[in-house]
Amino acid sequence: MLSTVLVANRGEIALRVVRACREAGIRSVAVYSTADRDSAAVRLADQAVHIGPPPPKASYLNIPAIVEAARATGADAIHPGYGFLSEDPDFAEVCAAHGIVFIGPPPQVMQRLGDKAEARAAMAEAGLPVLPGSSGALSSAAEAAAVAELVGYPVILKAVAGGGGRGMAVVRDPDRLVWAYNETRAHARAVFGDERLYLERYVDDARHVEVQVLCDTHGTALHLGVRDCSVQRRHQKLIEEAPAPGLPHEVRDAMCEAAVRGARAVGYVGAGTFEFVVSPAWEFHLMEINCRLQVEHPVTEMVTGVDLVREQLRIAAGQPLGLSQDDIVVHGVAVECRVNAEDPDREFAPTPGTLDEFVPPGGPFVRIDTHAFPGWTVGPHYDSLLAKAVVWAPDRAEALARADRTLAEFRIGGRGMRTTAGFLRRTLAHPDFRAGVHTTALVDAMTVEAAERRPDTPVVSAEPV
Template structure:
């Protein structure tokens, strides 16, 4: 593998380009006209403009991306997260052009990216599932019958969903039919697939995910877990590793199950098995993300393992460089997603030019970003402008370090608002600091 094209933008594109440089691999950035002055365009060894700002004509336009790879002689493509990262068709097109897709095989991605089929496969592998349907529910009548059997509340989920979209919690029987129709319509509009399934909704649950890495030779390891319970409308805002709610026994069992499930379908590369943890400490498989995650840095901070490099090595055909017995979880790491959003207006996007962008420094403080003063936050793309990650020997010190780092972060511009102040309020909240919170933390404690 001599040259990798990065089929993405923003901080993750820059993160991949840096890993490539450290590994002695040339990198190619692709960019839209809205990203002409992007940091990765300047940092990568080569850069190719692939279209206008609209994603369907640039970052989602497969012919332009493949054309850029062929023109530059790239022999591999790293999709990052979002965009085409979980598109099996894109992976197949890469293979047809003798370009290595840095991710799992297309057929594995297709089966595991669909939440309904993933539930079926993981049930067969022996992973615990919440009560619910395995196959999509085709009619409102059947949805009503299933929900009555499960018991309320239930959650209706788009089988092809992702990114926190395509999910509706139904608390009362009389709301089921409307919620079913609305969720199907949303799934069709967003994912071009109206299929939905239903499962029991846990009122008090913690979102806990296991990072796994598998090679091409039947070897797999897990790198511990991340707690992602602080969410807004099923979108993660804060991630921690390790979870303070897992016993060593539960961690080992959950990690073992995650690896077993991944290997059972022939998974290769980095991926994440997502679970719900109930108040009794029982865990339930929810879904799999067949790509690198936004929050992968917290795992890197507590394990010392570079996940982007591991992805590339696996794609090169290199066996895993570490075994499960070599994985050590050290200290505590926390990540805050710094978004250009206005929390006081229901987190509405706040695009615009940055007149000031001054990230914090200090010991064990990491900032993954593509932004700088003078950069314009585009309304065409995700509002993430930086990921702020800290590490400390324990959670209490990590909380204090993050509070300090947030207080140093300076972002300004005409009409610019960010989630920095919101995060500061979270880190000052006694319930969050105590650790006794669930996925409904924001709705229950931060409604002001």
């Protein structure tokens, strides 16, 4: 195995990797910005290195500082977590140039799949279904309009270098296309440093279903079933579950087979996720491929018993997977709820502040992935995620009841701070969600319903009572 792994991330994912290294007998190194000097990952890692001030560009995106920290501490590998540098092929190449193992796919694979337009073309060539749209990056608003006219409205504009639910715009009216094209291009340029866009047909009343894959360097590629991630706000996920409820077995099997075929076609290595959009008629099309661990990976771990981070470490060390496809058996149902420091009544605006109280729940078959503790400050520089509440049960009804009970037990307090816990409980109780027929439009519909009630009946506070 590897001897020392530097974790180039922060928050709950940094802590998750530190713990996996400890269990595997691998020394861990945490890096931290000034704002994170008292973080749980820093406290629990074998060693910690300060890499800069709070702004990400000066710390967690500072490649020279991270590589120097790895060299100074004798790290032979870097785990990027998710976000930040996790899908940056240039960072992977720099690691290789310094003799450091990057725990993720090869740089050339990330380069190919990170360009969403090129990834579309590669997967279409491999025989995966992709939505009708542009053949590559759009050259102008006029070309976008021509493609949209050809594939039919509504359409969605996406940043070629996008990810994390950013750099997207749904367009339903041809008169809005040029404006949306210019706005999305400007946003992509500001956020990703790449203004290129591509266009696809947009599927209304769709579900967002994804397939987890694992691939080693010895030719083994397998899937770990499907997850449903349809509960989203601004294309960012709030609730995930495994397996995807109500998905016909033949659709599930075809989707999983397609993901493995796509991974093999590009020489994928490591943990990755193939994300699909599923229509009401159960037609599925590939949206994108994420070359990293996902925030929602715990639900897959809960139903399969496979430690995905441990498998990442094995693959990075050049070892074969200790699993075959027949070893992957899904048991029961797992649900993950993301508790963020956000106010659902104000369009999920972040509510930074210091935690005066933070008491996570517990109980049988409950997993809380968190880095928060009383006295911890949720600052403005990073993601607002406080905790992931993950539960398992033999069936979906019991899993939803356990998830609701778990959210109700959270005690989170801080001046001016609100969380999504109460909104998540309302979502779990929504008839469409309970019936397993919800789509990506659910959160928007709930927000409209709440706004319509507000003049006479106040919306329930985002904080659980």
